[in-house]
Amino acid sequence: AVNGSRLWQSLMDMAKIGATEKGGVCRLALTDLDRQGRDLFVRWCEEAGCTVTVDRIGNIFARRPGRDDSLPPVIMGSHLDSQPTGGKYDGVYGVLAGLEVVRSLNDMGYVTEAPVEVAVWTNEEGSRFAPAMVASGVFAGVFDLDYGLSRADLDGRTMGEELARIGYAGDAPVGGRPVGAYFEAHIEQGPILEAEGKTIGVVTDAQGQRWYEITFTGQEAHAGPTPMTRRRDALLGAARVVEAVNRIGLTYGPAACATVGLMQIHPNSRNVIPGRVFFTVDFRHPDDAILAAMDAELRAAVAETAAAIGLETDFRQIWYYAPVKFDAACVAAVRQGVERTGCSSRDIVSGAGHDACYLARVAPTGMVFIPCIDGISHNEIEETTPEWATAGCEVLLHAVLERANA
């Protein structure tokens, strides 16, 4: 029903924007490359006959009218921004699978009851601007618009400034309109589907997350004449918390994840005892009570470390969302799509956060996962296959038709 080679070609064309030497993509949110990716998407949508709207936080909506255009739309989507060393599929797949559904409907001359939209959500990755899923969060009313626009990167540039700079600070209000259903197709970003030989993951839940920013301040001093016992080494403190975070992840395993991904050392000079270290912690678990237990252990480890070394601590939980349960009817629509296409599948819990996690607060929401090679994502070698990509898009088409004609 869908044109798999057209979908694959579009993925490869989009991957040229920000392509890295190792075959990945670096297209950070609201950079010039992100603008180029958005422009290409908008052109494709206009060529497919869609009407394109941009809202005040830069979310793009490409609309294909329904027979009754007053019905709330069924939205498909994901994001075009990437990690600094990201892959070709994370996010992009969900956007272009949505576009391929529209193109296929056009090919068939098929008119859905409700309108169908393809959405691109701004800054899903949370890498340049923390936290992740900011703009779908504003759409869903989880964050204020001002909060979203004022998110700043490590150089102090805000999302609002950067949206204006790249020409994607739109006029449309953010959210506040009825959505019939939301479906997001995505690569799994983990190893389960491939290991079990399944083509489709029917996503029933998503893990909860807590993100932290921690700054330890000790005292800069000379690495030579400063006795070990007189030091207040902020990096030693951070190192102990990295070890503690790993231990916490293992303790609450196999479903727990615990990561320190970012660290900045000050003044970062070989012969200076580090005086200040800023770092982040990312905790995930499908069970909110366990996520709270991980939080308590982290706080204890940070306090103990700071006391032992004599460090001052600035500790902030900057993001939290509870585990998500996707809408039963949307999950059923995905499962029905699997049956129609005859793919192998299994139910799965998303380890990553997705715009769908916030959309689920304001719309019946479902997700379709396809495998990725070796479970690797957030890496330039991220890979999937044209067959999986096509299968996921077909399942998406069926799920969307199910809801748009309901």
Added chain:
Amino acid sequence: AVNGSRLWQSLMDMAKIGATEKGGVCRLALTDLDRQGRDLFVRWCEEAGCTVTVDRIGNIFARRPGRDDSLPPVIMGSHLDSQPTGGKYDGVYGVLAGLEVVRSLNDMGYVTEAPVEVAVWTNEEGSRFAPAMVASGVFAGVFDLDYGLSRADLDGRTMGEELARIGYAGDAPVGGRPVGAYFEAHIEQGPILEAEGKTIGVVTDAQGQRWYEITFTGQEAHAGPTPMTRRRDALLGAARVVEAVNRIGLTYGPAACATVGLMQIHPNSRNVIPGRVFFTVDFRHPDDAILAAMDAELRAAVAETAAAIGLETDFRQIWYYAPVKFDAACVAAVRQGVERTGCSSRDIVSGAGHDACYLARVAPTGMVFIPCIDGISHNEIEETTPEWATAGCEVLLHAVLERANA
């Protein structure tokens, strides 16, 4: 004999170049600010009647003729470059104390037998370009000139390029000429003199050093869906080595120092398991055999960590120098200066590396330490007092006269 307020005023004037908000100095080697500091020093020396020469690695020599100008000069000196968050005295004090000796000799109309020179050595700190003391090392024949000129900062700019850019790639050959004696005055950069209420440290020895560069490579992956047991987290590896380095320092203490001062995380994104971490290790000890034992423990800790996590390792010792014993006659000249001025003093081992450590290979060499408040250096709050600064300069004058008239 010396003019302490003139010396202090010169220190304060030089400290304006690269002054930081917290009262410190950021004047990294071979930056525009380093050029401004050099220009000011050269102007002062010319005003004091000296002839200024710059050698091919940017070392500056300001020469005051002796009665017999064919005698090898007695050189005083240190450096004008600073740490990123450095203080007003580290290095600068030794340079300007040398200049004050020249100015005082001028005031007295005193002609020494041998000529007297004030030297500024390029890139002593080793912060922008590793290792430390590169240019005095070339002067002393420890490093090739090409090695010195090809040292690169973390952005890949070399010392040779940056010397040319700031106009301090001179014509004079580097070293290879007889030096009658070398004296370096410096703040202690540690807590001993102040704690014991002594004004002058008669420096008899300097610790040996080993510097390392280590890169751990694991695999970037998504912080969410990647199970803890499938991770190859390069930052977890680096954190374990930070803890091991601290343990090694404590094990071989109280004279041992062991520091990780610099770390770069790749890709440094909150929700990506770090795939690569580059960091440095700085080891010091006055006993070469113990320094070797520390080296062996580091290698074992790195190997064990890499094996446990599944990391690839690039391990390099990039700098080594054995503990230094300063020249008996020069140490005696400093001690005699202490007696003449009536200062309190004690013998001391330098915890920091100094250009004097390399000069000691090609010239009889001695050092004069003065206290610094709370032993703090490599920090913007680094402080000493005008009284200590004056006392150290007077001791320097006496030591220089002792050798320049010998």
